[in-house]
Amino acid sequence: MNINFNLVKAVLFDFDGTLADSMWMWDDIDIEYLGSRGIALPDTLQKEIEGMSFSETAIYFKETFHLDDSLEEIKADWNRMAMDKYIHEVPLKTGVLEFLQLLKSDGIRMGIATSNSRELVDAALKSLAIQDFFQTVTIGCEVAAGKPSPDIYLKVAERLQVRPEECLVFEDVPAGILAGKRAGMPVIAVQDNFSDSMTEEKKELADMYINDYNEMIRLWKGGRTRRKQ
Structure with missing residues (x-):
């Protein structure tokens, strides 16, 4: 499936292994x-x-x-x-900050859908200095069922006031990819050393696979119609 980046109004991220190398x-x-x-x-x-x-x-x-x-x-x-x-000890994954800055400059809403605890993800976002990029952070304990159920991604879309088909999801493991797909959203799988043994499964389940966010920046810039200043 080819993803039409021009239709994207919101980008939804998992946290561990997707934004943070944790x-x-x-x-x-x-x-x-x-x-x-x-x-x-x-x-x-x-x-x-x-x-x-x-x-x-x-x-x-x-x-x-x-x-x-x-x-x-x-x-x-x-x-x-x-x-x-x-x-x-936990850093951002390669290219994350630059990609978040690009999305913000394009007026894209952003949210996090994480299985982690509220205390830990809030502390990590503050330590990494990226908390201000996100309009909402939703944890798995706030919905009826965790991933691979779609509940958490549907909740984030609801909070961002966008339709599921207007969202783009980034995930690092098969259960998360399935959650996004079941929510009716295109999903991009992100390389992570921890899930290298699942790479082929991730590629089969997701609409696209990237090795890092520098690659995503090139794809995003090439795939969106740039507004004339």
């Missing part, structure tokens, strides 16, 4: 969190929890690993373990 740290956190309880990290864990909201993931951990901690305690531990990494 997926690596969640594997480290899972290893540390489970290891402190004498549990080895299952090889299939990341695929099992792919797309789940923060709360859905906590439920999965509690039930799968028979944890005594409450759901709130589990989430509080994850927030504590991740906060310092988000503030000090």
